[in-house]
Amino acid sequence: MNNRIRTSIAALVVSSVLGAAQEIAPGRAPIAAPSGQPGLQYRYYEANVDTTLDLSLAEPVRNGTIETFSFPEGIRRDYFGLEFWGAIEVPVDGSYTFYTRSDDGSRLYIGERCVVLNDYPHGPTEASGTIVLEAGRHPILVTYFETYVGEMLAVSWEGPEIRKAAVPPGVLTQHDRLTVTAPSALTTTRLSWPGREFTLAVQVDTRDAVDLVDFHATLPGVLREHYPKIVDIVGVEGAALPDKIRFSFRPGIKVPAYAGRGIVMSADWFRKRPGDLGCAIHELAHIVQRYPNFQGKPGWLVEGIADYVRHKVGLDDGWRIPQKYRESFRYTSGYGVTAAFLVFVETHHDRDLVATMNRALKAKSYTPELWQTCTGKPLDELWQDFATRYGK
Numbered sequence: 001m002n003n004r005i006r007t008s009i010a011a012l013v014v015s016s017v018l019g020a021a022q023e024i025a026p027g028r029a030p031i032a033a034p035s036g037q038p039g040l041q042y043r044y045y046e047a048n049v050d051t052t053l054d055l056s057l058a059e060p061v062r063n064g065t066i067e068t069f070s071f072p073e074g075i076r077r078d079y080f081g082l083e084f085w086g087a088i089e090v091p092v093d094g095s096y097t098f099y100t101r102s103d104d105g106s107r108l109y110i111g112e113r114c115v116v117l118n119d120y121p122h123g124p125t126e127a128s129g130t131i132v133l134e135a136g137r138h139p140i141l142v143t144y145f146e147t148y149v150g151e152m153l154a155v156s157w158e159g160p161e162i163r164k165a166a167v168p169p170g171v172l173t174q175h176d177r178l179t180v181t182a183p184s185a186l187t188t189t190r191l192s193w194p195g196r197e198f199t200l201a202v203q204v205d206t207r208d209a210v211d212l213v214d215f216h217a218t219l220p221g222v223l224r225e226h227y228p229k230i231v232d233i234v235g236v237e238g239a240a241l242p243d244k245i246r247f248s249f250r251p252g253i254k255v256p257a258y259a260g261r262g263i264v265m266s267a268d269w270f271r272k273r274p275g276d277l278g279c280a281i282h283e284l285a286h287i288v289q290r291y292p293n294f295q296g297k298p299g300w301l302v303e304g305i306a307d308y309v310r311h312k313v314g315l316d317d318g319w320r321i322p323q324k325y326r327e328s329f330r331y332t333s334g335y336g337v338t339a340a341f342l343v344f345v346e347t348h349h350d351r352d353l354v355a356t357m358n359r360a361l362k363a364k365s366y367t368p369e370l371w372q373t374c375t376g377k378p379l380d381e382l383w384q385d386f387a388t389r390y391g392k
């Protein structure tokens with residue numbers, strides 16, 4: 001270990017004290033590396049993850065050494081991850097830009113700092129970051145994962161005397177791994193309710209939005225109060241409920257939230273509107289709905305029911321379904337408009353409408369005729385009634 005690297009480890013320890021949430025990743029003993037030998041060390045995982053941060057939670061299949069940031073021989077093509085680490089020799093003091101281009105996600109760390117954040121599932125995408133470095137060796141770590149189709153990873157740099165190019169093997173040497181994670185930014189709260197058969201482990205992940213620490217308490221609190229109501233509205237007897245759910249707060253998400261593997265929450269949105277937790281209720285409704293795909297499955301009704309749930313749960317977050325009919329509304333508008341329509345039809349025509357629709361969607365037996373079966377009126381006629389009377 002040379003002095004520069006020793007210095008950056010000292011700096012890391014200081015920042016972990018100051019940052020409180022930051023610690024050197026525990027658990028796995030570092031692999032002894034003869035410092036200064038050419039190449040990098042790598043760890044190969046076979047895992048289905050949607051962020052490189054979860055690789056450290058998986059068991060590696062293999063460790064080895066490799067010349068540079070490239071796929072080792074004999075790895076599979078889908079659902080895998082790699083971590084490469086060592087030291088990079090910087091020729092002169094100055095500002096250096098690092099790039100990763102990857103499918104799916106990747107990150108590049110120099111010392112404890114994440115310089116390139118190019119994580120989460122995506123097709124080939126390049127991201128970059130710039131850091132001022134003194135001449136000499138600096139610890140480097142690149143993490144990468146692939147879900148399915150089109151795996152690739154390219155790592156390049158650009159600096160005072162370097163045109164943008166792939167990082168050449170000649171500047172890479174082996175070095176003990178230096179990893180920084182923020183363990184307290186991933187918490188699990190197990191919820192159960194007296195007299196209820198189901199439980200729910202609520203995981204809150206703010207590893208990429210450490211300032212949103214309050215959500216580790218507020219989200220489980222909201223779910224403790226409201227989750228049973230969601231189950232009552234869109235749960236179906238005999239259908240499995242999730243036993244755990246992860247809410248991941250991430251930068252660069254273009255919608256407030258979406259449900260996928262778990263629920264991804266836009267860090268930017270919730271920084272501005274921390275009280276907008278009805279979004280989480282809507283997405284959680286989708287997780288419970290989990291309707292199978294079938295021909296003629298109406299997306300607008302799926303979204304309408306999710307907002308109907310949000311309405312019924314009655315969070316005091318300032319969100320409301322529309323209170324009056326407007327010309328631009330269609331029953332196929334989905335979301336709040338369809339939710340208002342559902343509330344109206346339940347009030348005036350069939351109080352079990354949503355429960356019936358929900359069961360039919362779950363059983364793949366929904367057809368537009370179901371509206372007539374429930375209410376005695378076809379869908380178009382119900383909509384006319386809504387247009388004439390709603391909010392009057």
Ligand SMILES: [Zn+2]
Nearest residue numbers: 282286303306
């Ligand atoms: Zn939705």
